Amino acid sequence: MDTPLLLKILYAIISLGVITIWGLTLNGVVRKIYARVQGRIGPPFWQPFIDIIKTYGKRTAVAHGIMFFLGPVFRIAGGIGTYLFIPAIIGSTVFSNFSVSGDVLLVMYFIFFGQLGMALGAGESGHPYSAIGVARGLAQMTAFEVPFALSIIALAIQYKTLNITAIIMAQQGGFLNWTIFTNPLATIAALIALLGMNMHNPFSVVLAPQEIPIGPPTEFHGSYLGLMQTNRGIFNAAKLVLFMNLFFGGATNIFAMIIKTFAIYMISVIVGVSFPRFRVDQSIKFFLSVPAVIALISIILLII
Amino acid sequence: MKKEHKSLLNTDLPDFERDYFCDTYPQEVKPLKGFIEKFLNWARAQSLWILGFGTGCGAIELRPLMTARFDMFRYGMAPRPTPRQSCVFIIGGYASIKTLKRIVRSYEQIQAPKFVLALGSCTINGGMYFDSYNTINRIDHYIPVDVYVTGCMPRPEAIIAGLRKLQERIMQGKAEKANDYIKNFEWYKANQKKIIKDWNMPDFNW
Numbered sequence: 001m002d003t004p005l006l007l008k009i010l011y012a013i014i015s016l017g018v019i020t021i022w023g024l025t026l027n028g029v030v031r032k033i034y035a036r037v038q039g040r041i042g043p044p045f046w047q048p049f050i051d052i053i054k055t056y057g058k059r060t061a062v063a064h065g066i067m068f069f070l071g072p073v074f075r076i077a078g079g080i081g082t083y084l085f086i087p088a089i090i091g092s093t094v095f096s097n098f099s100v101s102g103d104v105l106l107v108m109y110f111i112f113f114g115q116l117g118m119a120l121g122a123g124e125s126g127h128p129y130s131a132i133g134v135a136r137g138l139a140q141m142t143a144f145e146v147p148f149a150l151s152i153i154a155l156a157i158q159y160k161t162l163n164i165t166a167i168i169m170a171q172q173g174g175f176l177n178w179t180i181f182t183n184p185l186a187t188i189a190a191l192i193a194l195l196g197m198n199m200h201n202p203f204s205v206v207l208a209p210q211e212i213p214i215g216p217p218t219e220f221h222g223s224y225l226g227l228m229q230t231n232r233g234i235f236n237a238a239k240l241v242l243f244m245n246l247f248f249g250g251a252t253n254i255f256a257m258i259i260k261t262f263a264i265y266m267i268s269v270i271v272g273v274s275f276p277r278f279r280v281d282q283s284i285k286f287f288l289s290v291p292a293v294i295a296l297i298s299i300i301l302l303i304i
Numbered sequence: 305m306k307k308e309h310k311s312l313l314n315t316d317l318p319d320f321e322r323d324y325f326c327d328t329y330p331q332e333v334k335p336l337k338g339f340i341e342k343f344l345n346w347a348r349a350q351s352l353w354i355l356g357f358g359t360g361c362g363a364i365e366l367r368p369l370m371t372a373r374f375d376m377f378r379y380g381m382a383p384r385p386t387p388r389q390s391c392v393f394i395i396g397g398y399a400s401i402k403t404l405k406r407i408v409r410s411y412e413q414i415q416a417p418k419f420v421l422a423l424g425s426c427t428i429n430g431g432m433y434f435d436s437y438n439t440i441n442r443i444d445h446y447i448p449v450d451v452y453v454t455g456c457m458p459r460p461e462a463i464i465a466g467l468r469k470l471q472e473r474i475m476q477g478k479a480e481k482a483n484d485y486i487k488n489f490e491w492y493k494a495n496q497k498k499i500i501k502d503w504n505m506p507d508f509n510w
Contacts, residue, residue: 031377039372043380047351050380054351054391057344059333059416059482062388062510213356213385221388221415 003093011094012084016234018095019083019241022258023233024048026240029262030269037273052229058222064125071121072220072227078114079235082107088241089257090168090250101163104152107242108145111197114235115141118216118228125219133215136280137206143287144196144203147189150295154186155179155246157302164242168250178249185298187247191267192291196283197239198265200272205280240264312507316497325506332486333416335477342477348391348417349471355390356383357410359403362396362423362457374460381467387413392470395449397457398426400439404446405500411447412509416482419474421466422449425456432456445495448481 003011028045035042063069085103089095100106119138122130156162158179159170171177180187196203207215217228240261244251248264251257278286311327335341358366369376370383384390387410399407411420422443425431430441443449450473453466473479485492489508497503 035375035377040375041378042375043377043382047380050347050351053344053347055389057347059335061415214389217389218386219388225389 008098012097015088015095015097016080016083018254019088019237020230020233022261023235023237024052024230026236026262026265027233030265033269034273048229048233052226055221055226055229056223061222061224064219067120067124068219068224069121071118071124072224072231074117074121075114076227076231076234078110078112078117079231079238081110081113083234083238083241085110085164086238086242086245087165087168088251089254090165090252092253095254095257096165099163099165101161101166103164104156104162104167104246107164108149108152111239112141112145114231122216122219127218129212129214129218130216132212133206133208133218136208136212137216139280140196140203140205140283140287143284144193144291146288147291147295148193148197150292150299151186151190151193152246154183154295154298154302157299158183158186164245168245171249175249179247183298183302185294185301189291189295189298190243190247191264192294193287194239194243194264195268195271196287198236198268198272200268202271202275202278203283204272204277205283208277236265237261314506316503317506326508326510327506328508330486330489330508332483334483335417335480345475345477349474350380352379352381352392352419352467352471353384353390354381354392354394355387355410355414356385357387357393357406359395359399359407360397360424360426362394364396365423365457365460365463366394366396369460369463374464376464376467379464379467379471387411388415390414391418392467393418393420393447394463395420395422395427395443395447397424398431398433398439399443399446401499401501402438404440404496405503405505408446408496408500409505409509417474417479418482419450419470419479420447420481421463421470422452423455423458423463423466425454428452428454440499446492446499448485448492450479450481 025045027048031047032042032045084097085099085106087096087099115137119134122134155167159167161167171179175181199206217225220228241257243264244257244260248260251260312329314322314325314327317325368374391414393411393414395407426433427443430439433439434441440446451466451470453462455462470479493507
């Protein structure tokens, strides 16, 4: 608490840099895994970094209005905001970020915020696929927020706090104290919601590679796209760190964080390579039935 | 030198539509100098995003290029279904006049630096359609071409060789045809308008 503000900012920048690199590496590794499943060699795992350099290096750009500028900015603000309020490594001054009491609610808001900003920006681009993608994205997001929010409520009842640091501290002292063992129903519901958040199959209705190939970012290019690609790394890793903290006991050093986030990401990747895609209505119906009911049962079990 | 061309006239558009479209004359953007441009060129060469627009029969050769046997992804190439985000436009063989209109539109929507790879004999001299009334004979009268890959049709190996050649040219800083297009804009536009009779789009599609 007594760290000077400037030093805190420096730490936040270092922490953000590390998580960006880790998030983009994860994305690259996943592309490699997808390729291996399809019998290909696949791009090198550093490909996302080269892609970002190239997109930032575009010489010309077209604007469609003010919200078109602000959409990617909101998106990356959502990603950075999500990450900066999650303690990534417990006990580390550099990676504990700006965790405060009640930060679970703030983080849940930030997860929503980026996508809403993006929806406004993509809407102004005027491309029909953007509009369809935004409609699908917001519908699915509203649906997966239900089981996610319910499982967060279950956690709040269980640990009697909304502070991520306190939730992690309550899980210390052996892996049997992790939420996945103390409250498996809430964990399962939240992990299904994570599949929706990561937008891999069977919940890739937003990008829908065969119908509306790119989805909302269809018209974004150059630096706009570069910002969104950067955000893809930050946001992805931030979500995984959040899930690690809430359900898998957090991390006390950087290696534990890397191993745990990788393992959590592999859940959605393995589901993603194994399943075809849901239609929008099926996806929404699924989120509002199976995981929502599981999370509700976990809440009821905690209350009685 | 081209100061007098401040705005495009869009004369072929109806009056009520002219306000909807851009009338700014396209501008050349010169490459940076020195190390930064070399570094960016290296990144551009390692990350070629191909516009997913099958313009002719050569498009059929792009499928095996992507799938397990030839796997272009390992060179950092990837298909992109929107011109805004792509940088390589593959003209897959013959271009009919109807398609040419869409080719021009898509080419202009790609953001610079952009590269064109032309496949097959049709793009060079019309190929087997050399005397056809509805196909064009030389694609580089209408949009600039960086690399030609000959054959009818070229096998995926040949396309990979062409893309590798394009990578070489990009790294050497020779793939500046996007600026050439702007430099010779009027010549290209005159050629395009000569052959596309029902021109109902703006003169430059951003």
